[in-house]
Amino acid sequence: MNNPGPPAEFGLIARHFRPLAGPGSLDLLDDAALLEPPPGRHLVFTADAMVAGVHFLSDDPADTVGAKLLRVNLSDLAAMGATPLAYLMTVSAPRDTSDAWFAAFAAGLARDQARFGIALLGGDTTATPGPMTLSLTAIGHVAPNAALRRRGAMAGDEVWVTGTIGDGALGLLALQGRVPDPDGWLANRYRLPEPRLGLALHGVVSACMDVSDGLVQDLGHLCRAAGLAAIIEAGLVPRSPAALAAGEDWLPTCLTGGDDYELLMAVPSNHTDALLAAASAQGCRVTRIGRFGVGHEVRVLDGTGLTIRLDRPGWSHF
Amino acid sequence: MNNPGPPAEFGLIARHFRPLAGPGSLDLLDDAALLEPPPGRHLVFTADAMVAGVHFLSDDPADTVGAKLLRVNLSDLAAMGATPLAYLMTVSAPRDTSDAWFAAFAAGLARDQARFGIALLGGDTTATPGPMTLSLTAIGHVAPNAALRRRGAMAGDEVWVTGTIGDGALGLLALQGRVPDPDGWLANRYRLPEPRLGLALHGVVSACMDVSDGLVQDLGHLCRAAGLAAIIEAGLVPRSPAALAAGEDWLPTCLTGGDDYELLMAVPSNHTDALLAAASAQGCRVTRIGRFGVGHEVRVLDGTGLTIRLDRPGWSHF
Structure with a gap:
């Protein structure tokens, strides 16, 4: 029973x-x-x-x-x-x-x-x-052997990203009341990242990863995997209107904050057209922000060519 | 830098x-x-x-x-x-x-x-x-179409289990100081269940699942999946020497406690030899404990054929 x-x-x-x-x-x-x-x-x-x-x-x-x-x-x-x-x-x-x-x-x-x-x-x-x-x-x-990998960047390859960088980190700060977010756009980016699926990047990029722990830190991963350095120009890093409206004081947060979930790519300079075509087919913005070179550091340059010092490269969940 | x-x-x-x-x-x-x-x-x-x-x-x-x-x-x-x-x-x-x-x-x-x-x-x-x-x-x-399933038991199939039942639940109680466990055998069974991999059961059993939330409750899953009832005899349910040493007061705990991770199987009676051969090849004990029949209940009989009433059929993790 x-x-x-x-x-x-x-x-x-x-x-x-x-x-x-x-x-x-x-x-x-x-x-x-x-x-x-x-x-x-x-x-x-x-x-x-x-x-x-x-x-x-x-x-x-x-x-x-x-x-x-x-x-x-x-x-x-x-x-x-x-x-x-x-x-x-x-x-x-x-x-x-x-x-x-x-x-x-x-x-x-x-x-x-x-x-x-x-x-x-x-x-x-x-x-x-x-x-x-x-x-x-x-x-x-x-497809077999078509997976994108973190390793594979070559000196001279360009550094590209999808979408805009820093919205996720600013969105968290907005939800904590520390950054203005009048229409909730930043909070929405923190809560609902946009996975960049469907881009035909095989044979176009030489390395790829998603930016989840901060742009500078994650770029360091691509550099270490290839035994290279990279220089990016802060002024080229794409920021949303809402991120720009928050002000330049938040630039370091955009460069090092987590939760972007955009793609970070190494692209040979003669593949630019193919990258733009792949992105256009998906309605996805892509932006060149720098270049890989010989060495082992990630440097971020300001508008005058001087290196910006950052307190921390990125975000650790532990 | x-x-x-x-x-x-x-x-x-x-x-x-x-x-x-x-x-x-x-x-x-x-x-x-x-x-x-x-x-x-x-x-x-x-x-x-x-x-x-x-x-x-x-x-x-x-x-x-x-x-x-x-x-x-x-x-x-x-x-x-x-x-x-x-x-x-x-x-x-x-x-x-x-x-x-x-x-x-x-x-x-x-x-x-x-x-x-x-x-x-x-x-x-x-x-x-x-x-x-x-x-x-x-x-x-x-292999394609060789996966064992919970559904498929037929009226008249026997109920079989691997190993011994109730050690995991008693092991947890032993670690809480509520059941004697002089040599730590029961605690070890709670901490290190034995997955019954490698048994050649395809074509031998008509239904199979692992017992993780209590024998009676999990047998109910096989019954519901087949639209059947089952009767098991408490005296046939295999218990370890340590579980038997704990005393008959703990029988209901063995029948309804979680953490067994033994296999519970529906076996057509003419497949008994094949089951025993498959178990023997892996050095795994198997025991017949009851039978499936028409209806929709799980009944547990004592040595006199009377139904044992259990406070709860098994364990929910929520």
Whole structure:
């Protein structure tokens, strides 16, 4: 007479996560999911965790939390030149998390699933006595030997970025009341980064990564991977109207703050036209900001050619 | 003159996690990992999270925490009949976590990687103001259409389990001082479950899952998936000498406690010999404990044929 009815955990999953489940998920009812790999393709994997109070604000709208969790991982797929396929997610939630929070969180995921062509494959939901802690593993696919890599920049290659730099860091400061953000544009950029998927960069760029921990620090990664130096001109780094309106005092924050999720690329100078064509096809802005050279440092020059000293190169989550 | 030296996060990864990184991980230096799927195989994915104080004890030895994190996921692969391939992991650690803790955590993973034939593919390390929160996505592979499933049990099939049931739940109680455990055997079973990989169960079992939330509750999942009932005899449920020594008062705990990570199988009665041969080939104990039938309940019978009433069928992590 023991009726093993599903406990709360299973109700949560059925209400909010099963509607997100795609092919191979087996409706989240089995111990694991099944995936037939796309024929002739290699798979690309990335995993990122987000903790309330560290990577997002506890009072961020739940739909943006779900979307950001997915997008920071999609940005890693974009940096490899991969096409999104599926994702797994674990959610460790405080026991007093409302059903409405889960509903909005799932709605944010559902919208982005439709937009980016990806679906939930599996995961786990648990309680935590700590802050909401989310982990997502994204799976993409790419043609063999076509993945973009961090290594590969050559001396003389130009440094290019997509979009605008610094909005995410300023958006966090805006949400903390430290930077004016009259129309909420900066906050929106912090909450909803734009993964630069779909750019045909294979054979065009010699190295690529996404800027998540600060432009200067992340450029250092490309330099170390290639055994090179880089010089960028602060005046060339693309900033949004909202970032410019915040004032020049915030320039160092833009150069070193995290949460950009734009692509940082090494581009041979004779590939400029191909890069511009690839970007134009996706309606994506790209900007040349500097050049790789011999050495091992990243230098940022002001308008007079002098080196700008920065207190820290970027952001560490630890 | 800004030297973008790697911050603490990268040192941690280099010291402790890079040595775990396998083929396709790109030494954890890129934005994502690359994997060429094994030709002709389907992939199997599972993800589980573990939170200190919920799924393991904060003072559990760190090497067992790493091993358990991997093993609970390997148990899901085992339940699908899959062969381990690679894993991704996110670690959200309190800022005061010692380097020694990370070293031991990684050592536990390294030992199990060698034993189970799996390697680290990628992941993320972040700080958290809350308890240590770990998430792991395991990837396995299986022949097309050979994955074991939860659905598929037929009326008349026998209910079988691997290993012994209840040790994990009693082990947690032992660590809390509520159950005697003179030689630490039960605690060890709680900390280091044994994933039942490598059993040749395709074509032998009609349904399979791993017991992680309590035998009775998990048997309910097999029943619901098949639209069936099941009756098990408590006296047939295999218990370890340590579990038996704890006394009959703990029988309900063994039947409903979590953390077994044994396989629960539906087996047509004419497949018994094949099951025993598959188990024998791996040195794995299997025990028949009951039968599936028409209906929709799980009943547990005592030695006189009376139904045992249980306060709860199993364990919810939420």
